[in-house]
Amino acid sequence: MTTEQSYLTVTALTKYIARKFSADPHLTKLLVRGELSNITFHSSGHIYCTLKDQGAQIRAVMFARQAQHVQFRLEEGMQVLIEGSVQVFERMGQYQLYIERIEPDGIGSLYLKFEQLKQDLAKEGLFEERWKMPLPPYPKKIAIVTAKTGAAIRDMYTTIRRRYPLVELTLYEALVQGEKAAPSIVRAIERANEGEYDVLIVGRGGGSIEDLWAFNEEQVARAIFESRIPVISAVGHETDTTIADFVADLRAPTPTAAAELAVPSQLELQERVKQQQWSLTQLLRHQLERAKKRYEYAVQSPVFQRVERLYEPQIERHLHAERALQQTMRNALTEKERQLWNVTHALSSQTPKHKLIEARHLHTSVAERLQRAIATQQEQKQEQLLHQIRLLQTLNPLSILERGFSVTYEEENVVTTIEQLTIDHEVKIQLKDGVAKAVVTDVQKEEL
Structure with missing residues (x-):
């Protein structure tokens, strides 16, 4: 009968299996060929992936210390040659391949890295002809x-x-x-x-x-x-x-x-200079020959046989131009004289003396109109004054006194009704030639 002590723990079993893997020389250093898939680049620098072929697959890991020496970029589906070991990942109870060294299968790693970088830079356009600068011919x-x-x-x-x-x-x-x-x-x-x-x-x-x-x-x-x-x-x-x-x-x-x-090349430049010198010499010689022929032809021309023909038309044009110029100058002078007379005539009416005479005439005319206006105004005012005097004389109370009437005052108030009078009070009576005082002894009111 099996006792309880006969049972292994999971940890003990896993450690036993791990020791078996570590003790097997075929698993501690092995070479494997396969295809990469499920590649993960961890932020720590570790690389996790799966190595597979048509019949099986195995998880694999390459730590950052070994990964930094990889000369090319790992890509999905890449065929690779791996050197490493197989060990048990005890915590997960899984075995996996620990990669020490990796190379592309069929080509060298440097060549692969070269091709990968070449493709990347080509995609960015760094190789395009439009970025190429020309070389100066004479640096x-x-x-x-x-x-x-x-x-x-x-x-x-x-x-x-x-x-x-x-x-x-x-x-x-x-x-x-x-x-x-x-x-x-x-x-x-x-x-x-x-x-x-x-x-x-x-x-x-x-x-x-x-x-x-x-x-x-x-x-x-x-x-x-x-x-x-x-x-x-x-x-x-x-x-x-x-x-x-x-x-x-x-x-x-x-x-x-x-x-x-x-x-x-200075030799090429010297040869080029010599060639250009020879070309210039030939060009000058050819031009001189052409010029000589044109000179000989010109000397034989009828024009040079009678030189005055060259300048006679010019003399005629000069005389014609001179006459036209003189006529133009006379016309211009006449026009300027006319303009000067018009300006002088216009200015003569604007001189201070002329302005003073006009001002005097204007002053005299204005003074005469003012005197006539003043006289007319005085006559009108005198007539109005006499009218007002006659009106005042008509309305003056003293004029009534001339006709025998009088005005009675009590305490400086004009008495117009008997109700203002009081028995035994003194009143003043205004007559034509003076004032009389009286005492009221009796008041009789008349019935209207």
Whole structure:
């Protein structure tokens, strides 16, 4: 009968299986070929995927420490060769493949990385012809980005000095091989762009694809593309092709060829100058011969046989023009005299003396009208005054006194009714020639 102690825990079973996997030499270091799928790039740098073929599949993981050395981009459906080990992931109870190294199946990783980057940059348009800058025909200053030592710089210096010694050369030293080569080349290109150069040559001598790999790096390609100086790519031998060749303004098969493309040949220029001198000499000789023939023909012309024929028409035109000018001047003078008379006549009526005479006449006329108006006004006012005097005399109370009437006052008030009188009160009586005082003794009211 089985006891309780005979049962294994899940953890114990899983650890037992894991030890079995670890003890098997065929699982601790193995080579596997398969197809990638379900690729996941974790933010930590780890890569998770599935490796499969027609009959089976296995989960796989590549940690960031190993993933940073992968030279190409992992893609869905890619056939790969993997070196690694199979171990048990105890927490999930699953076995999986731990990838130590991965290579594309059938082609090298560097070549695959080269093709992938080439496709990416081509999609962005970095290789398009519209971005290519032309090289100046006669450069004054050339910058070179390459190693300080080596055959490449010697060949370029020798070739340029031989072909076109007028140009000024400046070397911007850079590493051209190894892990630090790409950043070094980028810095050198950027420093060169801070100066005033007509052409920039970037390159190195030949070598393997690993030796030339710095010129396949994306950062180098973008530095060349962003250069404001026209760039000649001069990497390796004629059969070597790099990303720098595609993005540069001009690709040279070798550093020596780049030097030849950058500058003209002084021998060719001298030959061209000689050819132009000969052409100019022939042209001048031909023109002189034509001019000589025209001169001889002109000398034999009837016009030169009687020279006065040349200037007689001119004399006639001169005389005609002179007469026309004199008539025009006389007409103009007459018109100006007429205008002057009109202006003088107009101004004479505007002189101060004339204005003073007019003002005096106006003053006299106004004074006479004013005197007549004053006399008329005085007569009207006198008539109105006499009328008012007669009216006042008619309305004057004293005039009534002349006819025997009188006016009675009581305390300065005119008495018009007996109701104003009081017995034994004193009243004043206004007569024609004076005032009398009386005392009221009796009042009798008449019935109307």
